[in-house]
Amino acid sequence: MSLSTTVATFGSLGAVAAEETPPAGGGDIGEIIIATLVSFAAVAAVAVVGLLHRRRGLLDPLVRQVEDRTGLPAWAVLPVGIVGASLLVAVWGYYWDVSWHIDRGRDPGAFANPAHWFIILGLDGIAFGALLAVILGDDRSPSAVRLTRNWSVPVGSLLLSACGVIALAGFPLDDIWHRLFGQDVTAWGPTHIQLIGGASLSTLACWALVVEGQRVAGDGLTRLGRAVTKVADVGFAGALLIGLSTLQVEFDFGVPQFRGVLHPILIALGAGVALVTVRIRLGRGGALAALAFFWVARGALTAGIVAFERSTQHIPLYVAEAIIVELVAARVGRDKQLTLGAVAGFLIGTVGFATAWAWSHVWMPEPWTGDLLPEAIVLTAVAGTAGGLLGGFIGRAVAPLGVAHEPTPRFAAGAAWVGAVGVIGLCLPMTESTDWQADLRLTPAGADENTGAPMADLVVVLDEEADAAADGAAWFETIAWQGAGEGGPGGFELRDMERIDQRTWRTESPIPVGGSYKTLLRLHAGTGMQAVPVFLPEDSALDAAEVPAVDGRRSFEREKSLLQREANTDNVNLERLAYLALAGLAAGWMLILSWGLRRLDPTPPRKAPPMGDTVPRGVQAA
Numbered sequence: 001m002s003l004s005t006t007v008a009t010f011g012s013l014g015a016v017a018a019e020e021t022p023p024a025g026g027g028d029i030g031e032i033i034i035a036t037l038v039s040f041a042a043v044a045a046v047a048v049v050g051l052l053h054r055r056r057g058l059l060d061p062l063v064r065q066v067e068d069r070t071g072l073p074a075w076a077v078l079p080v081g082i083v084g085a086s087l088l089v090a091v092w093g094y095y096w097d098v099s100w101h102i103d104r105g106r107d108p109g110a111f112a113n114p115a116h117w118f119i120i121l122g123l124d125g126i127a128f129g130a131l132l133a134v135i136l137g138d139d140r141s142p143s144a145v146r147l148t149r150n151w152s153v154p155v156g157s158l159l160l161s162a163c164g165v166i167a168l169a170g171f172p173l174d175d176i177w178h179r180l181f182g183q184d185v186t187a188w189g190p191t192h193i194q195l196i197g198g199a200s201l202s203t204l205a206c207w208a209l210v211v212e213g214q215r216v217a218g219d220g221l222t223r224l225g226r227a228v229t230k231v232a233d234v235g236f237a238g239a240l241l242i243g244l245s246t247l248q249v250e251f252d253f254g255v256p257q258f259r260g261v262l263h264p265i266l267i268a269l270g271a272g273v274a275l276v277t278v279r280i281r282l283g284r285g286g287a288l289a290a291l292a293f294f295w296v297a298r299g300a301l302t303a304g305i306v307a308f309e310r311s312t313q314h315i316p317l318y319v320a321e322a323i324i325v326e327l328v329a330a331r332v333g334r335d336k337q338l339t340l341g342a343v344a345g346f347l348i349g350t351v352g353f354a355t356a357w358a359w360s361h362v363w364m365p366e367p368w369t370g371d372l373l374p375e376a377i378v379l380t381a382v383a384g385t386a387g388g389l390l391g392g393f394i395g396r397a398v399a400p401l402g403v404a405h406e407p408t409p410r411f412a413a414g415a416a417w418v419g420a421v422g423v424i425g426l427c428l429p430m431t432e433s434t435d436w437q438a439d440l441r442l443t444p445a446g447a448d449e450n451t452g453a454p455m456a457d458l459v460v461v462l463d464e465e466a467d468a469a470a471d472g473a474a475w476f477e478t479i480a481w482q483g484a485g486e487g488g489p490g491g492f493e494l495r496d497m498e499r500i501d502q503r504t505w506r507t508e509s510p511i512p513v514g515g516s517y518k519t520l521l522r523l524h525a526g527t528g529m530q531a532v533p534v535f536l537p538e539d540s541a542l543d544a545a546e547v548p549a550v551d552g553r554r555s556f557e558r559e560k561s562l563l564q565r566e567a568n569t570d571n572v573n574l575e576r577l578a579y580l581a582l583a584g585l586a587a588g589w590m591l592i593l594s595w596g597l598r599r600l601d602p603t604p605p606r607k608a609p610p611m612g613d614t615v616p617r618g619v620q621a622a
Contacts (some may be wrong), residue, residue: 022106022541023178046128050135054151056327063136070225075136075154076213080232083129083160083206087239088426090122090199091246095301095607096247098187099310103491105482105516106183106566120171123195126202127164133157133209142214143599156208158274159596163205165561166589167198173582181575182568187249190582197586200243201593204394207236207281208600211398215602237278238293244270245294245316252313253335254365254494255481257563260474260524261376262427263360264353264368265383267419271321272345272387273394279325279344280395280403287322287329309489314364320355321348335404337392338412345388349381365494371474371525379423386419393581397601413594436466436556438521440534442549445510450490451483453515456549458534460521466556467503473525478511478534485516497521513549520534520562530556531563542566 052058063074070077097115107113122165137144144152174191177184187196210232216223242294248270250256251263278290299314301372330345353376361367368376393413396405438463446455458478462470470476476497484491493512497505513519513535521532542565561567 022108025419034068036118042124042128042380043131046131046135050131053135059136064336069222070228071217071220071222072213072225072228072559073136073138073140073154073216075133075138075157076209076216077228078136079133079157079160080131080206080209080213082132083202084232084235084239086122086125086129087199087203088122089118089125091242091297092301093118093120093122094196094199094246095313096305096308096310098253099305099313101185102253102255102311103484104487105485106185119195123164123167123171126160126199127168130157130160130164130202130205133160140216142215142602143212145599153598154209154212154307155596156205156210156212159205159208159593160202162589162592163198165198166585167195168200168549170195170198177578179572180568180578182564183566184562185566187247188258190579193247194582194585195247197589199350200246203236203239203243204593205596206232207240207398208596211238211600215401233282234289234293237274237282237290238297238604240277241270241274241294241318242297242577243450244274244300248316249313249452251364251366252315253311254314254492255563256366257560259427259430259527259529260366260368261372261379262424263366264356264372264376264380265423265427267316267321267356268345268349268353268380268384269387269423271318271348272341272384272389273391275318275322275325275348276337276341276344276388276391277395277398279329280337280392281398283334283400284330285326287325291318291322302558311492317359321352324352326523334395334399336406337396337399338389338408339388339392340387341388341392341395343388345385345391346381347384348388349384350377352384353377353380366475369474370472379426382419383423386416386423389416390420391412394597395598401602411547417590418427429527430560431527432556432558433465433469433528434530434556436469436523436530436557437463437553438466438532438556439553440521440532441551442513442534448483448490448493448512448515450488451486451512451515451517453512453517454549455510456513457510458521459500460505460532462503462505464503466523469525469528470497470505470523471499473523476505476523476525478507478519478521480512480517480519480535483512483515483517491517493517518562518565519549520559522559523556524559529559531559532556533562536562536565539565 024424046154048053049058051076066072066074066077093115097113097119100113100115107116111117133150134153134157137151137157139146139152141154143155144153146152170191173194175190177191184192186192208228214221214229215533221229243480248263248266250258256263275287277292279287295315302313302315324347325344328347329340332340334340357368389412394417399405439463441459444454445457447453448455478495480493483493495507495511498508500506511519511534516537518536519534521534523530532554533547536544536547538544538546544565
């Protein structure tokens with residue numbers, strides 16, 4: 001099947017499903033039941049295989065073949081291969097799904113969006129790999145965890161299981177969230193973060209399995225085994241950087257729903273954690289190798305999404321950050337992990353911030369402006385330093401044997417976590433100025449070539465306070481999105497506003513003002529995020545009337561209420577309780593990951609438990 005045929009097929013499926021107004025809260029209950037039954041059946045099948053293997057050695061022939069050919073434990077080789085492939089499937093589905101929602105809006109159903117199939121299959125593969133690692137587990141790893149008297153498992157398998165369960169649980173919880181609070185059309189919804197984070201951090205859990213496998217193999221690695229570990233090291237190095245960049249996605253596509261200062265903070269945190277970890281694990285050139293993998297993979301994803309005629313995602317550069325880590329490591333050495341992390345992280349948050357600022361003006365939808373200063377300078381430096389320290393801790397846990405370990409101050413880990421979480425928390429609160437006014441003047445300018453929606457040039461006359469905020473704002477622009485509701489290409493347009501006179505601005509080119517587009521005039525300055533609706537279509541699922549594109553004076557409104565038109569905020573207390581519950585889940589998850597990495601850290605050296613009958617039969621026979 002050709003690409004054009006595939007696009008047409010998916011487009012026709014979406015068009016059929018879109019004949020009715022897509023639901024605004026929760027998916028079709030029949031689809032949810034079917035998906036749940038299939039998931040339970042798959043889990044049951046894997047559980048039966050696991051039981052047969054633990055009791056009768058069902059998988060022993062496969063275990064012997066893998067271990068003889070690689071010298072690595074089967075619980076490292078097989079799950080890592082499965083999860084690695086699954087991550088590629090999931091990340092493609094994730095970025096395609098985001099572009100789908102930006103261009104086309106809500107889903108008619110859980111299975112009407114083809115990107116969801118890739119996400120579901122990818123997450124199922126991660127969970128399957130985790131279960132397989134537990135099923136095949138034995139006590140050969142010094143960091144193994146004893147589950148029963150005769151069953152021990154590598155700690156990496158437990159970390160991978162935690163990530164897999166968190167990610168898969170996000171699907172039913174996401175549907176429940178939508179039913180209670182409406183569809184939160186943002187990547188930063190709590191259940192969305194759960195889905196994204198589970199998949200992203202499974203890269204780290206897989207790396208833990210690779211490390212444990214290498215420690216067990218020692219000098220017994222075959223040529224194939226060395227190749228497997230080399231590919232896994234470089235692959236998961238790049239995958240970790242990709243995973244820690246996923247929450248930048250709204251900035252990448254040009255639809256950020258949170259303050260602009262968060263963009264450099266997220267870049268500094270992701271670079272600090274990933275690149276420091278990678279450099280400690282891989283040694284000289286490791287950060288550059290991870291960067292190369294990142295650019296190849298994200299470039300391929302971008303090319304694929306563009307080929308399907310969806311919106312273009314933009315990519316952070318990370319070049320200066322990788323060079324900084326390499327230079328600091330050459331000077332400090334990777335045996336001083338926390339010093340390396342702190343110094344490199346601070347430079348990432350300062351020098352790296354400056355280069356990322358320049359890059360934002362080269363190829364980012366929202367170029368950074370002076371509105372971010374001086375707040376961004378301080379917070380990004382803290383974020384980079386905290387990220388570098390966390391990277392130092394992780395790198396110490398996964399460092400090759402023979403690399404010395406720097407002593408850890410008692411307060412360092414807590415300070416790093418407080419810094420990382422604190423800078424994000426400080427930037428989350430948003431305000432709005434709903435007393436500001438804008439006088440809209442629209443001039444017809446033909447039709448959109450992709451969707452057929454009417455186009456218009458927009459001139460805006462602001463009141464004095466709004467005009468003062470717009471001058472030098474983080475962004476002052478029009479956004480028209482979700483315009484390809486009936487299928488086909490296009491669906492997203494972004495236009496900067498140009499000053500033409502005192503208090504008077506215009507769009508740099510015509511904007512869509514009809515069809516299924518949601519067109520807004522956005523103004524973000526300081527902590528304030530407010531917008532004026534230029535055109536909003538009627539939405540029967542929300543019982544929302546059309547906001548026509550006509551000349552006249554309109555007030556600014558809370559931006560989130562316009563971008564997330566589907567959100568239901570009738571029960572604020574219930575929503576706060578739900579946020580607290582999910583925050584508790586996230587905290588527990590982070591504690592599990594921290595515990596697992598600390599157990600993996602060979603400081604002080606940890607001896608393996610005595611060999612017992614937890615080792616697979618095939619290994620004992622060998």
